[in-house]
Amino acid sequence: MPFPMKVCVICSEEFELLPDKPGFANRCPACSEPDAEDAPKSLSSGNAEQDSARRKAIRDMLYTKDS
Numbered sequence: 311m312p313f314p315m316k317v318c319v320i321c322s323e324e325f326e327l328l329p330d331k332p333g334f335a336n337r338c339p340a341c342s343e344p345d346a347e348d349a350p351k352s353l354s355s356g357n358a359e360q361d362s363a364r365r366k367a368i369r370d371m372l373y374t375k376d377s
């Protein structure tokens with residue numbers, strides 16, 4: 311079964327959207343590499359430890375707001 315072809319929003323190259331492709335679904339693998347400038351837009355930095363720390367910080371923030 312062929313994978314759907316997508317056009318990367320960054321470099322406009324076509325790429326196959328693999329089911330286990332890391333990063334953004336609308337970016338080719340090359341443009342899905344962790345990019346410091348794009349990090350604030352997404353919770354997924356490719357660094358699991360960093361992600362979990364960030365999620366915990368956000369959770370703590372939400373709980374603080376609610377209570």
Ligand SMILES: [Zn+2]
Nearest residue numbers: 318321338341
């Ligand atoms: Zn690209």
